[in-house]
Amino acid sequence: xxxxPNSNETSDxxxxxxxxxxxxxxxxxQTPDTVIDPxxxxxxxxxxxxxxxxxxxxGKFMAFEGTDTGRRFIGCATEDGVNCGVLEWVDAPWPVILxxxxxxxxxxxxxxxxxxxxxNEAHGIEVAKLQKELASLANQYSQLVDxxxxxFDYQDGIKSHDMxxxxxxxxxxxxxxxxxxEQAKIELQMGKLKLKKEQRCILQSQADIIQNTRKAMKELExxxxxxxxxxxxxxxxxVELLKVGHGxxxxxxxxxxxxxxx
Numbered sequence: 001x002x003x004x005p006n007s008n009e010t011s012d013x014x015x016x017x018x019x020x021x022x023x024x025x026x027x028x029x030q031t032p033d034t035v036i037d038p039x040x041x042x043x044x045x046x047x048x049x050x051x052x053x054x055x056x057x058x059g060k061f062m063a064f065e066g067t068d069t070g071r072r073f074i075g076c077a078t079e080d081g082v083n084c085g086v087l088e089w090v091d092a093p094w095p096v097i098l099x100x101x102x103x104x105x106x107x108x109x110x111x112x113x114x115x116x117x118x119x120n121e122a123h124g125i126e127v128a129k130l131q132k133e134l135a136s137l138a139n140q141y142s143q144l145v146d147x148x149x150x151x152f153d154y155q156d157g158i159k160s161h162d163m164x165x166x167x168x169x170x171x172x173x174x175x176x177x178x179x180x181x182e183q184a185k186i187e188l189q190m191g192k193l194k195l196k197k198e199q200r201c202i203l204q205s206q207a208d209i210i211q212n213t214r215k216a217m218k219e220l221e222x223x224x225x226x227x228x229x230x231x232x233x234x235x236x237x238x239v240e241l242l243k244v245g246h247g248x249x250x251x252x253x254x255x256x257x258x259x260x261x262x
Contacts, residue, residue: 031075031085035064035210040072040090051076053084066106067099070213098216105209112205116198123191134184141177145170 044058051058059077063069072090076083094102148166 031083032063032065032068034061037062037072043077044074049074049087051078051084051087053082054078058087067094067102069102069106069209070094070217094217095220098213098220101216102213105212109205109209113202116201120195120198123194127187127191130184130187134180137177137180141173144173 040060040062042060044060049058050056054076056076056078058074061073061075063071063073070091071094073086074088074090075086078084093099148170151166152163
C-alpha cells in the first residue's frame with residue numbers, strides 16, 4: 001500500500017513539482033489501459049497528491065494491459081489533452097510466473113483479435129464486391145430500359161404479342177434487380193450480426209482474462225502461506241536442536257542464517 005503524506009505537509013511550491021517531474025522514470029509517463037475497479041476508483045482523497053503537469057488531484061486506477069494487469073496505481077486523472085501518466089504504483093510488480101501467464105494470455109487475446117480483424121476485412125471486401133456488382137447490374141438495367149424505350153418509339157407498329165414479350169422481359173429484369181437488392185441486404189444484415197457476435201466474444205475473453213488472473217493471484221497467496229509455515233517449522237526444529245545440544249552448533253547457525261535470509 002502507498003504511504004500517504006500528511007495533508008499538513010503538502011506544499012504548492014513549484015520547485016518541488018519540477019524536482020519530482022525531473023526525477024520520475026520515463027516508464028511512469030506511459031499510461032497503461034485501465035479497467036474499472038469499484039473498490040479502487042475516483043480521485044485520491046487520502047492526501048493532496050497532484051499530477052505533475054496539470055497540478056490537478058490524482059486519480060485511482062487499475063491497469064488492464066500486459067504484465068501489469070490487475071496492478072493498482074495513482075495517476076493523472078486528466079481525460080483531455082496530454083496525460084502525464086502514472087504517479088505511483090500501489091501494487092508491487094507481479095511474480096515472474098504470473099507475469100509470464102499474463103503475457104501469454106494477452107498474446108492469445110491479440111492473436112484472436114487479429115484473426116477476427118482479418119475475417120472482417122475479407123467480409124468487407126466481399127460485401128464491396130457484391131455492391132459493385134449490384135451497381136453494375138443497376139446500370140445495365142437502366143441502359144436496357146432506355147434501349148427498350150427507344151425500341152418502342154421506333155417500332156410503333158409492332159404487334160401486341162411482341163409488345164407483351166418486351167414487357168415480360170422488362171418485368172423479368174425488374175424481378176432480377178429486386179432479388180439482387182434483397183440478396184445484398186441479407187448479406188449486409190449477416191455481416192452486422194457477425195460483428196455483434198464477435199464483439200460479445202471479445203467481452204467474454206476480457207472477462208476470462210480477469211477471472212484467470214484473480215485465480216492465479218489466489219494460488220500464489222496460498223503457496224506463499226505454505227512456504228511461511230514450512231519456514232516457521234524449520235526454525236522451531238533448529239531451536240530445539242540447539243537446546244538439546246544435538247549436531248554441530250556452527251552448522252546449525254549457518255542453516256539458521258540461510259533460513260533467516262529466505
